[in-house]
Amino acid sequence: MPSPSSPLLAIDWGTSSLRGARIAADGQVLEQRGLARGILSVPGGGFEAVLDECFGDWRAQSARCLVSGMAGSRQGWLEAPYCPCPAGFAELAAQLAWVPGARSPVAIVPGLSMDQGGLPDVMRGEEVQIFGAMRLSGQADGLFVLPGTHSKWARAEAGRVTGFRSFMTGEVYALLSQHSILARTLNAEAPFDEAAFVQGVARARDAGGLLHHAFGARALTLFGQLDADRMASYLSGLVIGAELHGAAPRSDASVVLIGSELLAARYALALEVHGVASRRLGAEATWAGLHALARILD
Numbered sequence: 001m002p003s004p005s006s007p008l009l010a011i012d013w014g015t016s017s018l019r020g021a022r023i024a025a026d027g028q029v030l031e032q033r034g035l036a037r038g039i040l041s042v043p044g045g046g047f048e049a050v051l052d053e054c055f056g057d058w059r060a061q062s063a064r065c066l067v068s069g070m071a072g073s074r075q076g077w078l079e080a081p082y083c084p085c086p087a088g089f090a091e092l093a094a095q096l097a098w099v100p101g102a103r104s105p106v107a108i109v110p111g112l113s114m115d116q117g118g119l120p121d122v123m124r125g126e127e128v129q130i131f132g133a134m135r136l137s138g139q140a141d142g143l144f145v146l147p148g149t150h151s152k153w154a155r156a157e158a159g160r161v162t163g164f165r166s167f168m169t170g171e172v173y174a175l176l177s178q179h180s181i182l183a184r185t186l187n188a189e190a191p192f193d194e195a196a197f198v199q200g201v202a203r204a205r206d207a208g209g210l211l212h213h214a215f216g217a218r219a220l221t222l223f224g225q226l227d228a229d230r231m232a233s234y235l236s237g238l239v240i241g242a243e244l245h246g247a248a249p250r251s252d253a254s255v256v257l258i259g260s261e262l263l264a265a266r267y268a269l270a271l272e273v274h275g276v277a278s279r280r281l282g283a284e285a286t287w288a289g290l291h292a293l294a295r296i297l298d
Contacts, residue, residue: 005063006061008290010066014039014125016040018054021290022058022061029287042077047071051106064105064297066290068109068127068128068289070125080108080111081097081110082113083112084114084115085113088161089293096109109125111127116163127289128289128290129285131293133256136285137281143156143256145267147240147267148169150168150170152167165246167243180214182235185221185231187231193229193233194269195230198273200233200236200240201237202273203216203238204237204240204245217231244271249274251274256280256281258285261280
């Protein structure tokens with residue numbers, strides 16, 4: 001039987017992907033694996049079998065397994081009720097959902113929820129990244145921004161998430177670039193054009209809103225002011241700019257970006273247009289968050 005000092009098996013189980021890491025007691029990431037085995041690929045009642053198939057050798061050497069992400073949703077392994085904000089490590093640890101009947105201890109992180117004047121908002125998986133980013137950056141206060149299909153803007157105070165807002169930025173970009181009239185005048189394979197991206201971010205600050213400016217992108221192509229190779233970058237800047245316009249960060253805000261290098265770089269550039277400085281972290285935030293949560297349990 002593994003001892004409490006054995007490596008932690010940390011799992012980030014999303015809709016389309018499954019990532020895992022072996023993490024030593026001191027927080028060092030010993031090994032990582034990534035597979036295309038998201039929750040949508042798992043048959044009913046098959047989560048433990050998939051975990052063993054992908055990470056059985058690591059699990060045999062681990063005292064416990066912590067799982068974050070969509071595995072805790074209604075479509076996942078076990079629904080873990082959301083933890084309401086404000087929340088910190090203590091609240092998350094108290095609301096972990098331990099999988100009954102598992103062959104070795106497995107706990108699912110609950111995610112966070114909040115209510116803004118009758119409008120609820122939720123996140124799953126991002127909360128672990130936020131708390132991990134706090135540990136890595138030493139920053140317990142400020143804005144933590146997680147770009148993606150559904151971007152999150154979370155505000156933290158004294159190491160606790162006090163509130164957040166979600167934006168369907170990535171999904172809207174995909175819809176506009178693949179299924180709207182703009183798709184016919186857009187070269188999705190063209191390299192990133194920084195000038196066109198900045199132009200889109202700046203345009204999003206003008207009056208009219210995203211619906212007006214998206215049609216304006218088509219008009220720019222009709223009059224030869226924007227070609228197909230620059231359109232994808234311009235549209236990306238437009239939707240990210242609309243997100244920033246809605247989030248309205250102050251110029252003196254302390255912003256930590258958490259995400260892929262490519263996407264975080266675009267957000268950093270967009271924030272510069274708004275006069276806001278930022279720092280960036282990647283996948284290491286997930287492992288830092290799950291390790292820190294395990295330490296709370298210890």
